[in-house]
Amino acid sequence: MGTPWWVATPLLFGAVLLQSSFFPALGIAWLRPDFVLQMVVIWAVLRGWREALPWGFVGGLLLDLFSGAPFGTAALALVLVAFCCSAGNASAFRDNPLLPVVMVFWASVLYGLLYLFLLRTHEVPVPWLTSLRLVVVPGAIVNTVLAPLTFWLLTRIERRTRRTIAVDW
Amino acid sequence: MSLLNPRRPATIVPAPSPIAWLLLFVALSIGATLANARHLLDTPRDVASRVIAPLQVGVSRVASTASELFSGWSELSHLREENAALRQTVDELVKETVTLRAAELENRELREQLRYSRENAGQDFLTAEVIAFDSSSLVGKVVIGRGADAGIEDGMTVKSTAGLVGRVVSRTATTSTVLMIVDPSSSVIGAIQGTPGATGTLKGQPDGRLLMQHIPQAETVKVNDIVVTSGLGGAFPANVPIGRVVQLETKDVDMFQVAIVEPFVDFRKLRRVMVDTGFTPTKL
Numbered sequence: 001m002g003t004p005w006w007v008a009t010p011l012l013f014g015a016v017l018l019q020s021s022f023f024p025a026l027g028i029a030w031l032r033p034d035f036v037l038q039m040v041v042i043w044a045v046l047r048g049w050r051e052a053l054p055w056g057f058v059g060g061l062l063l064d065l066f067s068g069a070p071f072g073t074a075a076l077a078l079v080l081v082a083f084c085c086s087a088g089n090a091s092a093f094r095d096n097p098l099l100p101v102v103m104v105f106w107a108s109v110l111y112g113l114l115y116l117f118l119l120r121t122h123e124v125p126v127p128w129l130t131s132l133r134l135v136v137v138p139g140a141i142v143n144t145v146l147a148p149l150t151f152w153l154l155t156r157i158e159r160r161t162r163r164t165i166a167v168d169w
Numbered sequence: 170m171s172l173l174n175p176r177r178p179a180t181i182v183p184a185p186s187p188i189a190w191l192l193l194f195v196a197l198s199i200g201a202t203l204a205n206a207r208h209l210l211d212t213p214r215d216v217a218s219r220v221i222a223p224l225q226v227g228v229s230r231v232a233s234t235a236s237e238l239f240s241g242w243s244e245l246s247h248l249r250e251e252n253a254a255l256r257q258t259v260d261e262l263v264k265e266t267v268t269l270r271a272a273e274l275e276n277r278e279l280r281e282q283l284r285y286s287r288e289n290a291g292q293d294f295l296t297a298e299v300i301a302f303d304s305s306s307l308v309g310k311v312v313i314g315r316g317a318d319a320g321i322e323d324g325m326t327v328k329s330t331a332g333l334v335g336r337v338v339s340r341t342a343t344t345s346t347v348l349m350i351v352d353p354s355s356s357v358i359g360a361i362q363g364t365p366g367a368t369g370t371l372k373g374q375p376d377g378r379l380l381m382q383h384i385p386q387a388e389t390v391k392v393n394d395i396v397v398t399s400g401l402g403g404a405f406p407a408n409v410p411i412g413r414v415v416q417l418e419t420k421d422v423d424m425f426q427v428a429i430v431e432p433f434v435d436f437r438k439l440r441r442v443m444v445d446t447g448f449t450p451t452k453l
Contacts, residue, residue, distance in 0.1 A: 024302035025232035068310030072202030
């Protein structure tokens with residue numbers, strides 16, 4: 001059932017390395033894409049909640065490993081975002097890239113709000129409005145712009161890992 | 170017998186409900202937070218950090234090289250070198266100016282303060298490479314490629330050639346996490362250079378600037394004034410350059426003035442830092 005762990009985990013790990021070590025070292029200040037979030041949201045649309053929730057949890061734990069924020073913050077926020085994105089019957093539109101791309105924008109905003117809320121519950125000071133204006137919304141726009149690329153990559157992986165049942169008549 | 174495979178007996182696996190699946194992963198996430206708070210994950214995280222750190226160094230270097238190559242396409246190489254040399258000279262001159270002003274101030278101020286500075290003059294530094302930025306843009310922390318094995322301890326001051334970067338908040342054997350002064354949870358007591366009474370608390374802002382609060386109304390503060398660490402509280406050594414006042418909010422009705430400070434350090438392009446191993450922060 002589902003995508004093998006040896007496909008999902010390296011993909012998510014590579015995404016974390018890209019966003020924590022590769023893009024910051026490029027020195028382009030505004031370019032801080034959240035690839036893990038994009039992957040979880042798009043996978044939620046492609047495969048539904050049953051696979052999106054483990055992806056959100058594992059991706060979140062990997063993000064937490066690379067973060068100074070309280071451990072588990074990203075995992076919990078991503079699990080909730082994955083659930084929201086896989087609610088309904090989004091996978092019916094999985095061949096149309098527009099829905100996942102639009103979803104990435106709103107999911108980025110939701111993830112940012114949840115992350116800030118969870119930081120606040122750990123008594124970390126949170127300047128809500130400035131964080132939203134200067135980090136969350138610009139980050140959501142960058143994620144949305146890059147989402148078609150992530151969608152293209154994941155649809156290929158999704159097709160390769162899709163289970164086909166040979167019916168023996 | 171299964172219709173799909175006549176050799177295997179049919180088994181019916183009940184599908185979990187979405188809510189049960191969600192609750193399971195929410196519980197696992199909260200469990201991870203609690204386990205980490207009780208230090209149950211310290212060893213696995215330390216092992217993971219040892220494995221991941223070389224990868225982070227490699228990826229970061231590849232990106233730095235790629236960045237340099239990319240910039241090389243749009244500039245003539247000698248201009249870039251000249252620019253870098255000039256930038257370094259400007260950095261050094263700013264640092265020198267600040268150091269000279271600090272020395273001048275120290276000479277004018279109380280002998281005790283001067284003695285304190287001299288006692289801390291023999292500072293030891295450990296250089297380290299920034300190997301990762303926080304995976305969340307909402308958190309102002311970086312990971313550097315030196316840890317407890319190199320003698321780094323929690324609370325140590327981290328600087329760059331331009332000025333104050335932050336302090337070490339956690340470490341593994343091979344890496345350390347640095348809370349940068351631009352993180353909203355960071356708090357540094359600073360002073361306006363040349364105006365000894367004009368101290369205030371600097372708080373990080375998401376736009377990369379610092380908000381200097383609680384500056385007494387009686388003190389004269391001007392735009393372009395240089396802000397340094399005051400040394401009060403004992404968390405940071407005194408007279409480390411922090412930034413320059415770019416905006417001032419003074420109202421007669423308020424008890425304190427508020428200043429916006431532009432840090433000297435460009436935190437988004439941080440590559441190498443120095444950890445002050447000679448200064449022992451006071452643990453309050």
